[in-house]
Every structure is written in structure tokens, then in C-alpha cells.
Amino acid sequence: MQTYSNLVNGKPVEATSHQEILNPATGDSLGLAAISSEQDVNDAVIAARNAQKDWSRVSDQERQETVARVAQVLQDNSEYLAELITREQGKPLSGPGSRFEVQACVGWTQVPAALALAPETVHEDEERKDVLHRVPLGVVAAIAPWNWPLMIAIWQIIPAIRMGNTVVLKPSEYTPIATLEMVRLINQVLPPGVLNTISGDGRIGAALTSHPDIDKIMFTGSEATGRRIIEASSRNLAPITLELGGNDPAIVVPGTDATAIAEGLFWGAFLNMGQTCACIKRLYVHENDYDSVIAALSDLARQMPIGDGMNENNLIGPLQNKMQYNKVKELVGDARSNGCDVMEFGDVPDTGYFLPVTLVGNIQDGQRLVDEEQFGPALPIVRYKNLDDAVASANSLSAALGASVWANSPEEAEPVAMRLEAGTVWINQHGAIHPMVPFGGNKASGYGVEFGLEGLKAVTQPRVISIKK
């Protein structure tokens, strides 16, 4: 059986234990992924620390060129990586699936490669000049989740490397293989020690985030783990970028043409089988439009081919893991037992963690499927009587990553959008992230932003050079 190793200082690390990774669509074995020990974590941090001295002295232009070469490696290996993602994570090759994920990795690498943070004169008068420089923090610990395993890892590691930091990355224990392969490939164009990996579950993640020699933590995952990481960081005082998922509301403004928005709403909710931090997780529709929105979404759901994502005709794959599969089933079961209208679509294969595309009507705030993050293909659709109520519902939860407003024109949507509490409020689209546009949560969805110039700043520290004239 093929084994997949961690890479430290540019070399594979011999592991004493491994875990078998299974394809969530078929149950087939994909191979054995290394499990790191605490000693491995320490070795990786030391390697990253040693490499960082030289890497921070490399000229900015050379670092830009190196990161551009990383983008090229991703592009050259895109089909190989996309197939690995589909086999390991489950999202289909086609549609907004694994090929789309790898192209996002390419884009989110090219953009930081082309950006720079120039020194900024923040004050100048006859007596003095003060210039703000952005210098690397040092060693960045990156903890990635399983839903977009390569794309989110790239979001964490590329800005860090671009700005002269080195990285120790831990992929999720559910999806280590594609990430370990991606890191092996891009290490071909990185100096040894700039990007290292460790792997394993939360215990290994905790050993990394509490390591005394870490200077920054990038984390995407659950709120509970985010809180543990904040506590762990008291050991190293590392600043943290925390992306803790959400429970994004979407509001359809009264009188909106349901057929015009149905496709945007559908993929806003069911992208990656709903396993996306910024997916629509609760939909608020005016009582007069409720039937037409459900009809338009049902028409789309009926047409969606579900099955193994290696078959290019399929657009909906399995859930990634049993924990998530059980969680979604439990929340839908709770809605059903409370008398909600559970509408299921699609022929679900009997192997793997497949669930039907599910719309849940006749449901209200306060029910578990509305209030808890389902992170799966089950969308609750809540009727409202007036917009003020919908806005109050949207803002009523502590999660506040994204939100969206849907209307016949952006002008109609914007006043509603301005009232929503979220890191990003989209109009007539949802989850439409872009590598130049800062992205992050408000309230319990975390703090700090990724992407664009703000994302680069987040992996640097300010250093002021103050000159007496």
C-alpha cells in the first residue's frame, strides 16, 4: 500500500505510525498517511526556524519569483492534484469541484506573488521622518481543515512564505494525502525548510500551536478548536488569524424573481455539498415568494447528478467523513421529527457518505437545523412576513462570517445588506471570494482577515525606522 510522508527541511520523514485513508464515495483505500509524533513537531519547528533566517534575507523580488514558480508547479500538476482531492475529499472533478479547487490554488498563489508591501512614510516634518516597514513574523503554524484541503492550506501558507516567513503546516487528519502530495510537489521550487508538514489529529495540532517557538497561527476550523488554540497561544503569544466557519443567512427581498436567482442560491448553499465555511446555511424568504423559491430550487435539485465525483457527469459528491454525515443526518432528523417539510432529491448511491440534496421548509428560527452549522447538503428555508424580521433573524446568531441579499437590482438589496452583521455581505451572489478582497469573520466566526494586501499584512509585523533629520 502506498504511504505518504511528511516533509521537513525538504526531506521525507520516516513515521512510526500511519493511518489508512479511505475514499468517502467508495470506501476504497487510498493509502497510508504518516502520523507525526511530538518529536516530529519539534523537529519541524526547528527546521522552519533555521530556514527562516535565510529566507527572510532573500530579496523581495526573488521571493515573488519563487512564489510564481510555486503557482506554475500547481498548474503543471493540476489534474493529478484534482483527482487526489476527489478521491480523498469527495468533491467531484466537474463543476465547482476539485478542478475548480486546484485552479483556486493557482490563483491564490499568483496574486500574492504579484503583490508587495512597500515601506510607508507615516510621518514627515522638518525634524523627522518615520517609515513603517513590514517584516516577517518568523515561523507560522498553519492548521487546515478537510473541506477545501488544498485551497485553504494555500491561503495559509502562500502569504506567509511570500512575506519571508517559514511554515509548519498540519493538514486535517481526514484529508492528509492530497495536501502532503501538494507540499511534496511545491517543495521542488522552495528552499529546504521553508514549508514543512506534520500530520495527525488535534493532539498534534495542539503540540504545534502551543509550541514556544511559533510566531503566528493561521487556523481554519471549528469554533471549539479555535478557542483551544487561543488558550494554547498563551505559551508563545503568537497572533492568530482565526476563521471559524459560519451559519450564513441569505435574505430574498420581497418580489424577487425566483428563477433569476435560483442557480446562485443553489450553489451558494450546496457548493461542496454544503461543506464550505461561507455557504448559505439558512434562507429567509418572504411568505408571498416562498412557494416560487422552493419550486425553483426543487427544479434545480431534481436535475443534479449525485455520485462518485470521478465520474465527470456527477456534480454532487459524498460528505467527506462519517462525523459530518452523522451530524447532518441528525439535524435533518430533528427537523423531521418537529414536523418540518423535508424534501429530498436525487438517487443516492448506497456506498459511501452520500446524502440527498435536501430542502427543509416549514421551519423556524430556534430549530437546530437553523441555529446550528449543518455543514452539509440540507438547507432550511424560513418564511418571513417583513424585512425587519428577516434582518433580525439573520443577525440573531453569534456566527457572522458571510451573508447575502438577493433582489431584482443591487440598489434594492444594498440598504438591507448594510444592516447585516457579517465579515462579507454579498449581493446576488454568495461565497464569491476573490484573492484581492479581504475575507474574514465577525463575532464568533473569528478575527483577522486573509487575502489581498490585508492578508499579507497579517503575516508581518510592523517595524518603524524613525530618522532624526
Ligand code: TXE
Ligand atoms: O473541526 P476541527 P472538525 C466546522 C464544521 C464541522 C465542525 C467540526 O461545522 O462539523 O467544525 O469539524 C485541528 N489544536 N468546520 O472536527 O476539530 C484538526 O486536526 C490545534 C468549519 O474537522 O476544528 C484539523 O486540522 N489544532 C470549518 C483542524 O483543527 C487542532 C472547516 C480543524 O478541525 C486541535 C472544518 C487543537 N486542540 C470544520 N483540535 C470552516 N471554517 O470552514 C483539532 N485541531
